[in-house]
Structure formats: structure tokens, C-alpha cells
Amino acid sequence: MTGFLKRTMLVGATVLALPGAASAATQGTSGATSTGSVTISATVPGRVQISGLSDVAFGTVDPVSAAAQAQNVCVWSNTSGRGYSVTASGSGAGNAFSLTDGTNTLAYGVEWAASSGQSSGTALVSGTALGSLASTATTPTCSAGPPASASLIVKMTAASLQAAVASSYTGTLTLVVAPQ
Amino acid sequence: MLAGGACIAFLLGLPLPAHAANRVRISGLTDVAFGSITTLTVDSLQSESICVFSKSPPANNYSVTASGSGPGGAFLLSSVSGTLPFEVQWSDSPGQTSGSQLVANEALAAQHSSASGGSADDCSSGPASTASLIVILRSAALGAALSGTYTGTLSLLVAPE
Numbered sequence: 001m002t003g004f005l006k007r008t009m010l011v012g013a014t015v016l017a018l019p020g021a022a023s024a025a026t027q028g029t030s031g032a033t034s035t036g037s038v039t040i041s042a043t044v045p046g047r048v049q050i051s052g053l054s055d056v057a058f059g060t061v062d063p064v065s066a067a068a069q070a071q072n073v074c075v076w077s078n079t080s081g082r083g084y085s086v087t088a089s090g091s092g093a094g095n096a097f098s099l100t101d102g103t104n105t106l107a108y109g110v111e112w113a114a115s116s117g118q119s120s121g122t123a124l125v126s127g128t129a130l131g132s133l134a135s136t137a138t139t140p141t142c143s144a145g146p147p148a149s150a151s152l153i154v155k156m157t158a159a160s161l162q163a164a165v166a167s168s169y170t171g172t173l174t175l176v177v178a179p180q
Numbered sequence: 181m182l183a184g185g186a187c188i189a190f191l192l193g194l195p196l197p198a199h200a201a202n203r204v205r206i207s208g209l210t211d212v213a214f215g216s217i218t219t220l221t222v223d224s225l226q227s228e229s230i231c232v233f234s235k236s237p238p239a240n241n242y243s244v245t246a247s248g249s250g251p252g253g254a255f256l257l258s259s260v261s262g263t264l265p266f267e268v269q270w271s272d273s274p275g276q277t278s279g280s281q282l283v284a285n286e287a288l289a290a291q292h293s294s295a296s297g298g299s300a301d302d303c304s305s306g307p308a309s310t311a312s313l314i315v316i317l318r319s320a321a322l323g324a325a326l327s328g329t330y331t332g333t334l335s336l337l338v339a340p341e
Contacts, residue, residue: 023210023211024211024333025209025210025211026209027206027207027208027209027302028204028205028206028207028336028338029205030203030204030205030233030301031203031204031205032201032202032203032204032339032340033204033337033338033339033340034203034204034205034206034337034338035206035335035336035337035338036206036207036209036230036335036336037209037333037334037335037336038209038210038211038212038313038333038334038336039211039212039331039332039333040211040212040213040214040257040266040315040331040332040333040334041211041212041213041214041257041329041330041331041332042213042214042215042217042224042257042264042317042329042330043214043215043216043217043328043329043330044217044220044264044322044325044326044327044328044329044330045216045217045218045327046327047220047327076323078220078323078325078326078327079326079327080261080326080327080328082326138324139320139323139324140220140221140323144324179327
């Protein structure tokens with residue numbers, strides 16, 4: 001207890017001894033000209049943004065063969081390596097990647113690629129972050145620089161389609177990106 | 181050899197007329213700390229009211245020239261991650277959040293000071309301040325910057341007119 005108090009008091013004394021946030025601004029002196037200066041500081045925190053997403057409409061699918069839909073999206077990250085992770089979750093039970101017609105379900109898969117124009121990528125697991133991705137986007141919505149920086153691929157296997165009851169299925173896929 | 185008027189005054193033991201030179205002073209400056217900018221999609225602005233004293237009859241006008249710590253005096257903040265440009269505006273009235281755009285190393289002329297003549301050159305006898313310094317971080321620049329802490333220096337030179 002005594003040792004604890006001593007350490008606590010020492011910390012307190014150290015804090016008191018620290019210099020305050022001294023101003024670096026300089027004031028001018030009176031004369032034929034006068035010059036003053038200020039220091040300017042700003043902190044830009046780590047941020048990410050996902051944009052450019054479109055709904056995925058498969059239309060009528062022939063269950064004889066697999067179906068896939070890929071789209072280009074913009075993921076922007078301002079960290080030093082422009083790194084990010086992505087976590088996907090579906091609207092099925094337990095956030096499963098599945099569509100429903102209200103009664104029946106239809107499973108689908110999600111893949112992600114950290115470049116645009118891809119038709120395949122790394123398979124995502126619902127609720128599990130896929131990390132160590134890097135973005136090429138230089139503006140939050142890709143308004144300048146590359147127009148897209150990643151690919152979202154949604155796939156349905158033939159087996160999944162053949163197991164499904166004929167119907168119209170819908171669902172929601174949520175994507176969360178985080179800076180790394 | 182003294183000039184005529186001064187020579188006469190000297191010989192008569194009279195005090196010489198005082199010809200005070202024009203003079204200026206900038207003071208009341210404080211550091212501009214934006215802190216952590218939570219929203220990068222909107223411009224971030226900091227304004228401060230400062231004192232510019234100018235004794236330059238008849239109008240007590242002055243010019244102001246700003247230079248940053250970027251290459252060639254550019255208005256740039258820097259960090260280990262890169263640079264962040266900023267803009268500077270000036271108003272010859274205190275309490276303003278917009279003013280005339282300053283260009284690095286170029287004088288903005290015809291600014292008027294309300295602190296002159298009998299006023300203290302640090303505005304301690306009023307008015308408390310005479311001008312506004314406005315520093316702006318544009319959203320486009322914030323969105324293009326990598327995360328990090330950026331710092332830089334802005335120097336302001338005033339001259340009588």
C-alpha cells in the first residue's frame with residue numbers, strides 16, 4: 001500500500017513538472033516592418049470509406065450452372081499503407097450469407113479482391129475480418145484517382161441453386177471496412 | 181554641414197522638429213491548433229483576432245505578406261506521412277471568419293489599422309485587436325492526406341503604406 005502511494009505521488013509530481021503546451025507563436029517588434037509567426041498543427045485521424053456499391057440482381061438463374069455477379073467498389077483508406085480490413089455479414093440466420101423468399105433460403109458466397117475488375121477473390125466468412133488489404137484510392141469516394149479500388153463478387157453454386165425451391169429470393173449483404 | 185532649418189534651430193538652441201518614421205507592429209498571435217479533425221469531408225477553419233499597429237499617416241495603412249514553411253514559402257504542413265496544404269485569409273477587421281486570400285510571398289496591400297497614432301503598439305490601450313488571421317484546411321486536402329499529425333509555421337510580415 002505504501003509503495004503504491006509512493007508511486008502515485010511520484011507520478012503526480014512528474015505531471016506537475018511537465019511543461020505546459022508552450023506557445024511557439026512569436027510576436028513582432030515595432031519598426032519599419034514587423035514580423036510574427038505562428039505554428040499550425042492538425043491531426044488527421046485514420047479513416048476509411050466504402051462507396052460505389054450497387055445492388056446485386058441475378059435475375060432469373062438457371063440452376064444447371066453456377067452464377068456470379070462482380071462489381072467494382074471504392075474503398076478508401078488514409079493510413080500510411082492505405083491498409084484496411086473488410087468484414088461481411090448476411091441477413092440469414094446468424095448473419096449467414098443466405099437469401100430468403102420468406103420461407104425457403106438460398107445460400108450464396110462472397111469474395112473480395114483488393115483491386116477492381118476481378119471476377120474472383122478471397123472468400124469471405126460471415127463476421128470474420130479479411131485484413132491486410134491495401135487500397136489504391138486517393139480520395140474518399142474515388143472522385144479523383146482510380147475510379148474503383150476493389151471488387152465484390154457474389155456467387156451461387158450450382159448445388160445451392162439446385163437445392164433451392166423455385167422462387168424469388170432476396171437478402172442483404174453488409175460490408176464493414178476498418179483502417180489498418 | 182546641416183541643412184538650413186536644422187542649422188538655424190541648432191544655433192538658436194531650439195529643439196529640432198521630430199520626424200517620426202512610419203512604423204508597424206504585429207502582435208497578439210497565437211498558435212493555430214486544429215486538433216484531431218473528426219470530419220474530413222468538410223473544410224476546417226481556425227480564425228484569430230490579432231493586433232496590427234500602423235503609424236503611417238495619413239491613412240495608417242499597411243500591407244501583409246505571409247509565407248509558410250513549405251518549399252519556397254508554400255502554405256504546407258508536413259508530417260512523416262506527407263504534406264497537407266492550407267489556405268490563409270486576412271481581414272483588417274477582428275472577429276472575421278473570411279477575408280482576402282493570401283498568396284505565399286505576395287503582399288496584400290491597402291489594409292487599414294484602427295490602432296495607430298496614440299494607441300499602444302500592442303493594442304493594450306485599445307482597440308484590443310484590429311485584424312483577423314484565418315487558416316483553412318480544405319476538405320479536398322484533408323481527404324487526400326494520409327493520417328498523421330501535421331505541423332508547420334506561418335510567418336506574417338507587415339509593412340507600412
